[in-house]
Amino acid sequence: MNSSAPAPTRLYHVALSPFCRKVRLTLAEKKIEVELVEEKYWEQSPELLRRNPAGKVPVLRHEGKMMPESQAICEYLDETVPQPPLMPRQASERYEVRRLCAWFDDKFNAEVTQPIMHERVWKKVQNLGYPDSATIKNGLKAIKVHLDYMTALLEQRRWLAGNNMTLADFAAAAHLSCLDYISDVDWDRSNTVRDWYATIKSRPAFRSLLADQMPGVKASPQYAELDF
The missing domain is CATH 1.20.1050.10 (Glutathione S-transferase Yfyf (Class Pi); Chain A, domain 2)
Incomplete structure (x- = not known):
């Protein structure tokens, strides 16, 4: 049986977006390898709207899922890759x-x-x-x-x-x-x-x-x- 390799983690982003940068910092701190793809979100391409109907970046493709919204992404990453922790216990x-x-x-x-x-x-x-x-x-x-x-x-x-x-x-x-x-x-x-x-x-x-x-x-x- 042939098993296809999982798609690499990819971040659709804009370099000078603070929301994208917050996600990039979290990925790097967790040592998660990621492919960066520049997205001209202001053009509202059909591809972007398929990835995120809100038409915003960042969007993280991770383990087969398209994940928008920077805070939700960062907290998800912190929960699934707990070291080093970026959220307190209390x-x-x-x-x-x-x-x-x-x-x-x-x-x-x-x-x-x-x-x-x-x-x-x-x-x-x-x-x-x-x-x-x-x-x-x-x-x-x-x-x-x-x-x-x-x-x-x-x-x-x-x-x-x-x-x-x-x-x-x-x-x-x-x-x-x-x-x-x-x-x-x-x-x-x-x-x-x-x-x-x-x-x-x-x-x-x-x-x-x-x-x-x-x-x-x-x-x-x-x-x-x-x-x-």
Whole structure:
């Protein structure tokens, strides 16, 4: 009997999507080999809609299943590949991780990542015209509040959600890394946040992110530097 080999794990993604990056960090931390496939989600191809009727990335093809939604993917991977753990054992601690993941994926994304990246990157990539300076200015103002909040958390804890690295750290780092690619994080505002990011940036799981190149959008000089 011939048995066909299982399809390789594949991630349909966009390089400068924080949601895709969160999944990539989780896969790399778990040492799960993955094939990366760039997906121009804004074109809403029939193939993408078959993989995810919501028309969004990331979508993970894993063990014969198509799996969309970054948080659900990451928690699935943590449950099925338990080492190293990225979610705590205690329910109250898991709540805090999920709360912070939602903070970055919802509030931070709406106030900072989405408006800045849309104006500086996606308008250029999709030929949507010139960036709106007022929108960028509002995003850069909002990030200061978030950096101050992160500072307050990290002054009480070793990592964002507690004393161990969790998905909350990957969610935050995913968003900040996109903005750092275009040099829109004021690292001088908080040495505490800067040190936290330098620590997570130096992990082996981060290496593939630091190698990303978006055609037509050049990475900032410090983006791939571990000592920045």
